[in-house]
Amino acid sequence: MAAKTLTIDGKQVSADESVTILDAATDAGIKIPTLCHLDGVYDVGACRLCLVEVAGISKLLPACTTKVSEGMDIKTDSERLRKYRRMTLELLFAERNHVCAVCVDNGHCELQALAYSQGMDHVRYDYCFPKWEVDNTHTLFGMDHNRCILCTRCVRVCWHIEGAGTKNVSGRGGKARIITDLNQPWGTADTCTKCGKCVMACPTGALFNKGSTVGEMERDRTKLEFIVTAREKKQWIAD
Amino acid sequence: MVIDDLVAIAEKERAAQKKHVIRCCMAAGCMSSDSKGVKEALDKAVKEAGLEDQVEVRGVGCMKLCCQGPLVQVDSAAEGATVEVNILGQGPLYQKVTPEDAASLIATLKGGKTNVQMGDPKDPFFTEQFSIVLANSGIVNPERIESYIAADGYQALHDVLREMTPKEVLDTILKSGLRGRGGAGYPTGLKWATVAKTASPQKYVICNADEGDPGAFMDRSVLESDPHSVLEGMAIAAYAVGATQGFVYVRAEYPLAISRLQTAIKQAKQHGLLGSGIFESPFNFNIDLRIGAGAFVCGEETALMSSVEGKRGTPRPRPPFPAESGLWGSPTLINNVETLANVAPIIRKGAEWFAGIGTEKSKGTKVFALAGKITNTGLIEVPMGTTLRKIVETMGGGAPDGGKIKAVQTGGPSGGCIPAEALDTPVDYDSLTKLGSIMGSGGMIVMDETTRMVDVARFFMEFCMDESCGKCIPCRAGTVQMHNLLTKILGRKATIRDLKKLEELCDMVKSTSLCGLGQTAPNPVLSTLRFFRNEYTELLQEDLYAGPNGNGNGTKEALSPMI
Ligand SMILES: Cc1cc2nc3c(=O)[nH]c(=O)nc-3n(C[C@H](O)[C@H](O)[C@H](O)COP(=O)(O)O)c2cc1C
Ligand code: SF4
Ligand code: SF4
Numbered sequence A: 001m002a003a004k005t006l007t008i009d010g011k012q013v014s015a016d017e018s019v020t021i022l023d024a025a026t027d028a029g030i031k032i033p034t035l036c037h038l039d040g041v042y043d044v045g046a047c048r049l050c051l052v053e054v055a056g057i058s059k060l061l062p063a064c065t066t067k068v069s070e071g072m073d074i075k076t077d078s079e080r081l082r083k084y085r086r087m088t089l090e091l092l093f094a095e096r097n098h099v100c101a102v103c104v105d106n107g108h109c110e111l112q113a114l115a116y117s118q119g120m121d122h123v124r125y126d127y128c129f130p131k132w133e134v135d136n137t138h139t140l141f142g143m144d145h146n147r148c149i150l151c152t153r154c155v156r157v158c159w160h161i162e163g164a165g166t167k168n169v170s171g172r173g174g175k176a177r178i179i180t181d182l183n184q185p186w187g188t189a190d191t192c193t194k195c196g197k198c199v200m201a202c203p204t205g206a207l208f209n210k211g212s213t214v215g216e217m218e219r220d221r222t223k224l225e226f227i228v229t230a231r232e233k234k235q236w237i238a239d
Numbered sequence B: 001m002v003i004d005d006l007v008a009i010a011e012k013e014r015a016a017q018k019k020h021v022i023r024c025c026m027a028a029g030c031m032s033s034d035s036k037g038v039k040e041a042l043d044k045a046v047k048e049a050g051l052e053d054q055v056e057v058r059g060v061g062c063m064k065l066c067c068q069g070p071l072v073q074v075d076s077a078a079e080g081a082t083v084e085v086n087i088l089g090q091g092p093l094y095q096k097v098t099p100e101d102a103a104s105l106i107a108t109l110k111g112g113k114t115n116v117q118m119g120d121p122k123d124p125f126f127t128e129q130f131s132i133v134l135a136n137s138g139i140v141n142p143e144r145i146e147s148y149i150a151a152d153g154y155q156a157l158h159d160v161l162r163e164m165t166p167k168e169v170l171d172t173i174l175k176s177g178l179r180g181r182g183g184a185g186y187p188t189g190l191k192w193a194t195v196a197k198t199a200s201p202q203k204y205v206i207c208n209a210d211e212g213d214p215g216a217f218m219d220r221s222v223l224e225s226d227p228h229s230v231l232e233g234m235a236i237a238a239y240a241v242g243a244t245q246g247f248v249y250v251r252a253e254y255p256l257a258i259s260r261l262q263t264a265i266k267q268a269k270q271h272g273l274l275g276s277g278i279f280e281s282p283f284n285f286n287i288d289l290r291i292g293a294g295a296f297v298c299g300e301e302t303a304l305m306s307s308v309e310g311k312r313g314t315p316r317p318r319p320p321f322p323a324e325s326g327l328w329g330s331p332t333l334i335n336n337v338e339t340l341a342n343v344a345p346i347i348r349k350g351a352e353w354f355a356g357i358g359t360e361k362s363k364g365t366k367v368f369a370l371a372g373k374i375t376n377t378g379l380i381e382v383p384m385g386t387t388l389r390k391i392v393e394t395m396g397g398g399a400p401d402g403g404k405i406k407a408v409q410t411g412g413p414s415g416g417c418i419p420a421e422a423l424d425t426p427v428d429y430d431s432l433t434k435l436g437s438i439m440g441s442g443g444m445i446v447m448d449e450t451t452r453m454v455d456v457a458r459f460f461m462e463f464c465m466d467e468s469c470g471k472c473i474p475c476r477a478g479t480v481q482m483h484n485l486l487t488k489i490l491g492r493k494a495t496i497r498d499l500k501k502l503e504e505l506c507d508m509v510k511s512t513s514l515c516g517l518g519q520t521a522p523n524p525v526l527s528t529l530r531f532f533r534n535e536y537t538e539l540l541q542e543d544l545y546a547g548p549n550g551n552g553n554g555t556k557e558a559l560s561p562m563i
């Protein structure tokens, strides 16, 4: 375990060599916007919101998957980064049908919160208005593909925390979608243990508890974190 | 297998060589116009003429001038032969041969005449070629290992295993200056050295035969024409880096390449050239095939490895690079087909020989698949540094019917369009990059005056949009919006503001996408904007909101007639 010293937004930080830029920044109280990152599961570097500038490297690097190294000089905020983050969010809003006013997640949504914090006040791209269905076949949960941003948090918790392997991605590009088991209605997916971790993990209104109406869908991530840390610390193995 | 066995096979094969060899192309291009029927008819005609002991009809790989197939070349070693031979001892090249032509072709061996269209073997298309990778293509029978061995095949593998240390092999490749032919041009020796340096007991070698660029067919031809050269290259690489298992990742759309590879692997195993204790050395190496479902993104190395592992083929952030952590977390060397096909010749002829070909920073040759508005469609292999003009005008014969070449597209969907004014650019990694294009894997699409550049840009954007894996937002959603904007421009519904939006998106998608697909998807737009901007602006509508000064003071009155 070797410690590295680096600079984030002008602030001197020291961090263990095994941690990511995102971890180091969070520890130092610097907030980097993220969307696909979820504490407790491995990172995939997919949403590109956490990109940061590192002095001497021409490419932007994802904070969530880049390990810290000695002497790194990192900028988490700049005109360019802000512009790209806004554009990323605009692209998401134009891609599917995110109508916050009638969404179960209104007021608790991470996408919505990011749009506020990044100052994305309008979308300059043509809305695609794709036709996506809502899967209401499960007894406890529902999935509205119109709200999905393909962050794959649900897939990752399903495989790597619950170990059920129900959720997956099928198709590619704009046609990619989250599926359950062999691309069948969620209610018929045998592998689903009804644990609800995917619902807890989802940043938007795509996954919800049945019966929630507009703005009611609040998520308790602490439960998810508890499970992960408890497993890491082997808290449920009796001495 | 020891060296004496190898030499014996080669000698036996050479001794069995008949007086006349009729080479008939059995690669996918010619086979699609019935060269199989031609070969059968030739076999039958030989039998009927009672010439079986004098004539071999040999199914061979690509003879390069694909647009004139099926191609048949009649070589004759016979004294007093009535056919004319070129410097390489090769006889006339017959084109567009049909099964009905067989009898008359055989008759030429006895002084008969034929009306079959004959190519000029002295055409610059052939004489300007410099063959390393394609040296055996169209010469050896790709389905017989003996044929490859007779052409010095597996000699390099023997020398490496018995006479060189892995370090010496690495140094040779490093000194040769070979750079990756899969697109990025990374120095092959450095990549090998990185894998060799790792301490892992399990390492892999992968041959990337995904070849997804539209218009590119070099790798397919190499695999169909000379699969053993790639296997030999892989085995040498494995020895140098310390790997014991190899994979060839080839797309399912290449059934002939797959079948030739399967045959080649089987034969190599039977001859003890793959497997355990190769050439009675302690070196073990096996090669398996993995068939991809034909997604462009699976050519990207991390997506490819994920696909080999049986997972969804999506890229992951690098580092870690495959050389450190690749297949199942083990160090993995991944090289392109053409890169690997260069390896055995380098070992046989030496690093200095190879480094003497090409330019200062781009050594050796490059194979290009010439396609589009060009007279001679087919495969060419030229030394690095050959000018584009020589390739498309001298060798390619220019645009058909006297048309004028407008641009040359290299690098497929990740590359760019080079305008006719820049045709004197030498083809090497750095010059093409300077022009906003890339060497790419070797697709070269020629466009004439009838091509609209915005159309071209939209074509490639549509390709990237369809082929985006969907993992990261800039590429998945950005390509959709860039495609929308290009469609809008082509439909004459866009304004200068849309063009600005397009340029802004190009910059954003390039800078923020996860993998090379998204990072290079804007290139066709950027390069056509750079050289053919007027073709975009000609299509733009007046921005009514912008007002007379373009300052956003558009009036209601100005808007009303349009809405
Ligand atoms: C979208 C994408 C597609 C690619 N397709 C191919 C391909 O079809 N064949 C190939 O050899 N390399 C392809 N590459 C490059 C590979 O990732 C890798 O760099 C290459 O196989 C390395 O081999 P080399 O060093 O011999 O060039 C692709 C890269 C990207 C980003
Ligand atoms: S359903 Fe939710 S968690 Fe799953 S990919 Fe979509 S947005 Fe992410
Ligand atoms: S750039 Fe495109 S192909 Fe590459 S990871 Fe992102 S979405 Fe997938």
Ligand code: FES
Pocket: A033, A034, A035, A036, A037, A044, A045, A046, A047, A048, A049, A050, A051, A062, A063, A064, A065
């Ligand atoms: S949080 Fe890092 S890429 Fe999404």
